[in-house]
Amino acid sequence: MKPYLTAAVSAVSLLALASFSSAADKPTDPQIAHIAYTAGVIDIEAAKLALEKSKTKDVTEFAQEMLRDHEAVNVQALDLAKKLNVTPEDNDTSKALADAASAKRAELAKLDGAAFDKAYVDNEVAYHKQVNGALETVLIPSAENAELKGLLETGLKLFQGHQQHAEHVAAALK
Amino acid sequence: MSSFSPTRRQVLLSGALALVTGAARSHDGTVHVSIDKLVFSPAEVTVKPGATIEWTNNDAFVHTATVKGGWEVMIPPGKKATRIVQASDSVEYYCRFHPNMKGRIVVSPA
Numbered sequence: 001m002k003p004y005l006t007a008a009v010s011a012v013s014l015l016a017l018a019s020f021s022s023a024a025d026k027p028t029d030p031q032i033a034h035i036a037y038t039a040g041v042i043d044i045e046a047a048k049l050a051l052e053k054s055k056t057k058d059v060t061e062f063a064q065e066m067l068r069d070h071e072a073v074n075v076q077a078l079d080l081a082k083k084l085n086v087t088p089e090d091n092d093t094s095k096a097l098a099d100a101a102s103a104k105r106a107e108l109a110k111l112d113g114a115a116f117d118k119a120y121v122d123n124e125v126a127y128h129k130q131v132n133g134a135l136e137t138v139l140i141p142s143a144e145n146a147e148l149k150g151l152l153e154t155g156l157k158l159f160q161g162h163q164q165h166a167e168h169v170a171a172a173l174k
Numbered sequence: 175m176s177s178f179s180p181t182r183r184q185v186l187l188s189g190a191l192a193l194v195t196g197a198a199r200s201h202d203g204t205v206h207v208s209i210d211k212l213v214f215s216p217a218e219v220t221v222k223p224g225a226t227i228e229w230t231n232n233d234a235f236v237h238t239a240t241v242k243g244g245w246e247v248m249i250p251p252g253k254k255a256t257r258i259v260q261a262s263d264s265v266e267y268y269c270r271f272h273p274n275m276k277g278r279i280v281v282s283p284a
Contacts (some may be wrong), residue, residue: 065236065271072234072251157212158235161272168273 034088042101128163214277
C-alpha cells in the first residue's frame with residue numbers, strides 16, 4: 001500500500017465533506033440520502049473485491065458482514081426515500097466519495113495475499129472512521145426529517161460496530 | 175416492632191432487587207432479551223442455572239451473543255435464539271460483528 005495515496009484519498013473525501021461546514025451550505029435531505037447510500041455502495045464494492053481476492057477467514061467473514069449489513073441499510077434507505085417521496089440527489093460530496101473509492105479499489109486490486117488483507121482491513125478502519133465522523137458532524141445534524149435522522153443514527157451505531165470489528169481483524173492480522 | 179426493623183428492611187430490599195433484576199423474567203423460566211437498533215435490552219439479566227435466555231433480534235442485521243474465549247449464539251435478523259444457562263455463565267458478552275453491542279449475564283444461586 002502507498003501511504004501517501006491513502007492520505008491523499010482521505011484528504012480529498014474529507015475536503016468534500018468539509019465543504020458543508022458552513023450552515024448555509026449544509027446538505028439537504030435528498031443530498032444526505034444520496035451521500036449515505038453512496039457510502040454504503042462503496043463499502044459493498046470493497047467487500048466484493050475482498051471476497052474475490054482474500055483467502056483469510058477473518059477477512060472474508062468481515063467482508064460478508066459488510067456486504068449484508070450495508071445492503072440491508074441501503075434497502076431501508078431506499079424504502080424510506082420512497083415513503084417520504086424523496087429522490088436522492090447526486091452532489092459533489094457523493095462524487096468525491098465515489099472517485100476516491102474507485103482510486104482506492106484500483107490500488108487494492110493490484111495487491112494479493114497478506115498485503116491485500118492488510119490494505120483492505122486498514123482501509124475499512126479508516127473508511128468507517130471517516131464516514132462516522134461525517135455522520136456525527138455533518139449528516140445527522142443537517143438532516144431535517146426525523147425518520148431520516150433516525151436511520152442515520154442507527155447507521156452510525158452500525159458503522160461504529162463495523163469500525164471496531166475491522167480494528168479487531170486488523171489486530172488479528174498482525 | 176419499629177418500622178426500621180431488619181425484617182421490614184429486608185422486605186423492602188428484596189422488593190427493590192426484584193424490581194431491578196426481575197424485569198426481563200417471564201413466568202415460564204425464560205428470560206427475554208430484545209435487540210433493537212444494535213442494543214441488547216435489558217443489557218444485564220440475572221438468571222438461575224437451567225433457565226433459558228431468549229434473544230429476539232428485531233434488526234435487519236445478523237447479531238451474535240459471544241463470550242470472549244467461550245460460547246457463541248448466532249441470532250439471525252428477525253429471528254430468536256436461545257441458550258440454557260450454565261452455572262458458569264456469569265459473563266460479559268458482545269456481538270462479534272458489532273463489538274460496540276454489549277450485554278451481561280449474572281447467574282444467581284439455584
